[in-house]
Amino acid sequence: MLQDGKIYVGTSRKPDDTINKGEYLDLKYANRHGLVTGATGTGKTVTLQILAEGFSNAGVPVFCADVKGDLSGIAAVGERKDFLEKRAQAIGLDPYDLQEFPVIFWDLFGEKGHRIRTTVSEMGPLLLSRLMDATDAQEGVINIAFKIADDGGLPILDMKDLRSMLTYMSENAAELSRVYGNISPQSVAAIQRDLLVLEQQGAEQFFGEPALKISDIMRTTNDGRGAISVLAADKLMMNPRLYATFLLWLLSELFEELPEVGDPDKPRLVFFFDEAHLLFDNAPRALIERVEQVVRLIRSKGVGVFFVTQNPLDVPETVLSQLGNRIQHALRAYTPREQKAVKVAAETFRPNPEFDCFEAITQLGVGEALVSTLESKGVPSMVERTLIRPPASRLGPIAEAERQKVMAVSPVAGQYDTDIDRESAYEILARRAEEAAKEEEERRRKEEEQDREIPENRRWTLPGFGGDDDDDDRDDRGRRKSSTRRRSGYQRQTVTEVVIKQVARTAASQIGRALVRGILGSLKKGF
Template identity: 90%
Template sequence: MLKDGKIYIGTSRKPDDTVNKGEYLDLKYANRHGLVTGATGTGKTVTLQILAEGFSNAGVPVFCADVKGDLSGIAAIGERKDFLEKRAATIGLDPYDLQEFPVIFWDLFGEKGHRVRTTISEMGPLLLSRLMDATDAQEGVVNIAFKIADEGGLPLLDLKDLRSMLTYMSEHSDELSRVYGNISKQSVAAIQRDLLVLEQQGAENFFGEPALKISDIMRTTNDGRGAISVLAADKLMMNPRLYATFLLWLLSELFEQLPEVGDPDKPRLVFFFDEAHLLFDSAPRILLDRVEQVVRLIRSKGVGVFFVTQNPLDVPDSVLSQLGNRVQHALRAYTPREQKAVKVAAETFRPNPDFDSFETITQLGVGEALVSTLESKGVPSIVERTLVRPPSSRLGPLTDPERQKVMAVSPVADQYDEDIDRESAHEILTERAEQAAKEEEEQRRAEEEEDREIDESRRWTLPGFGGDDDDDERERSGRRKSTTRRKSSRRRSSNRQTVTEAVIKSAARTAATTISRALVRGILGSLKKGF
């Protein structure tokens, strides 16, 4: 339900339980981000659902993760149930309209939605290292791998490309270390093991082509509503690090690709990050800095980010301070940590003289929340105890046939469901290795043939006849020296093709020139001393 560019959240109540006034989220300040918190079963998912409905009706595309499968019902028209009708009557929601919403289902595994993937190159070394929980030394090796790939024209698209690159680096670690810094074979081996673990956890489904286009999660329909992209995350949650890294990658892509728009009348996209604590758990400082930077600056791109989590303590203070719109469901306060969480949540609100926020948070019922949103000039409103409105779409999951029907008419149907495996680092390095092996085999055969010719020559040369023994010996000696020179020349040629030509370009040539000059000066210096 929209009113003057605002999304209706619910109706607040006075301490005597009488209806007070409607609580709204102003679209103009929706890109100032938000936070939805509360214990399990208090109504966070329904709040996310009604916010997504409101943004969609306002023409704002939405991206959200469906952790438990319940959010898929937003694609179906709601059902009139007694408790929903009662809530609508209590808060004065008349008429209580039901509707379905335009939804695009996504799934990293391609089971409950269209395949969503990105390439290793687009993920970047920082997030990839985070995904593998790499040490500093291993992260350095990953950075070198990306550098070598860029300089050598070796696209890193999927996991096999990265594995091939790491194998190449290990085989040529001595030469590459002289140019790019130390490349420890132990670190390479550890990264290879981590990649194997990721592959077994399903990460191979995430890396590859066709990569997700940001424009496909920013669609609007012909009637002006924003499309709601729902990521199936129930299976993905079995690998929470992959889940958090994927969503952070998506945020980073939005930040890097979208142009500056300042403060628009409504967001260009709203991004809901459910189970947000997974993003910050054990995250290194450099990653936290990245998250803080994205959250702080992405609002000028017209993107609003809403974190959904159980506990406000799950979000670092540097990020929490940037979340202007707050919906706080009930929290329990039995342990010291829970009491601290309630205190933190209560202190973040603009106080209401009618009630104590600390006590109220522990007394809220299901579907009830403390709400404070940004008002004129971006100032937080006084916190209000609010009954959240019932959703217009279905409360609960879709059936599998219903989901398949939605996917069949999706605007991205058939665009992402087939894998594309074009030539990349794996194929290029494999081809080079095969070519090097072929040349080495040809060299070996040529050497064997020359050895046979020498042996044959020796067999038919009879010493002592014609007085040419010394000449024959000099001829054989000269032939052996010539063969040795040819072998050495072929080895150098092979090395150039398999190592230098692949990735070590100008830096290697510069180093080789410097060493050659030093050797020449050393030789000339020794000759002078001899004379």
């Protein structure tokens, strides 16, 4: 529900359970980002759903991941249920209108939505290294692969392109290392093994063309509502590293492609990052810095980012400090770590003298939360204990037939469902290798033919005892031998050449002995 450019979140109540006032999220400050936290089963998904509904009705496109399949119900009209009607009555929501919302379903695997892909080049070496959990040495090799591809006009679009680049680098490591730095065969082999693991986890389907156009997740309908892009992530969650890397890539693409708009009256897009802890678990410092940079700077592009997770400690402090709008559902405080999480969550709110935040967080019921949003001049409002409003769309998943019907009338139907495999590094390197092999085969063939060739018009004679062309024969043979030595360093002799040379040596030896005897005989007669 909208009221003067604000999204209705719910109604706060006083400690004596009397109704206080409505709590709203100001669209003007929605690009200052937000955080929705709470233990499992406390209502985080419903809060995400009602925020997505509010942004859509305000004309703001939304992108969110559907981890459990529950968010798909946002594409269908809500159903009147007793507990929903009771909540609407308790918060004074009258009338309680139901509606459906414009939804585009996406799926990296193409099973529950339109295929969503990117190219390896667009992913970039940093995120690809994160996806592969690469070491520093392996990350260096991946960076070199991208540089060689850029210098050589070799587009890296899919997994087979990357494998081809690595094979090319391995075969030419000595030469390439002199130009680009050390290319360790061990690192190349390790990366190739990691690629096989990624392929088995489904990453091969993520890389390719047609790549996602950012404009397709920023659509609005003819009646002015923002389209809600829902990514089917139930299967994707089986590989959390791929899930986190994909969402971070999407944020990075938004940051790079969208122009600066400052602080607009409403966001150009709102991005919900469910199960946010997957992005930061065991993440290297360089990646966390990248997330912090994107979150800090993407605000000026008119994009709001909301992290949804169980525990506020899941989000690094440097990122947490960037999140101005807070909705905190119940947390348990049985273990020391849980108590620390509750304390951190309580301390992030602007205190309300009417109740203790620490106590309230542990006592909140299902569908109830502590809410603090940015008000005038971006100052956080005083935290209020709030009953979250019921959703206008269906609570829970839709049937498969309903999903297929929504996909059939989708504005992107048919655009991403067929793979495109244009010429890239794999084809170019394969063609170059084939051409090189043909040239080498042709060179060898010519050498073999030249070695076997015996001119018919040549008269073979002994050196110094032949006809007029004897000198020409010797010159020609000398040139051939010299050329052969330069060409291969060693030239195998024919049988004819061996016989002739042996006869020549024998004749020369006999003539030499005859001359010596003649000279000695003359000397004897003189004495």
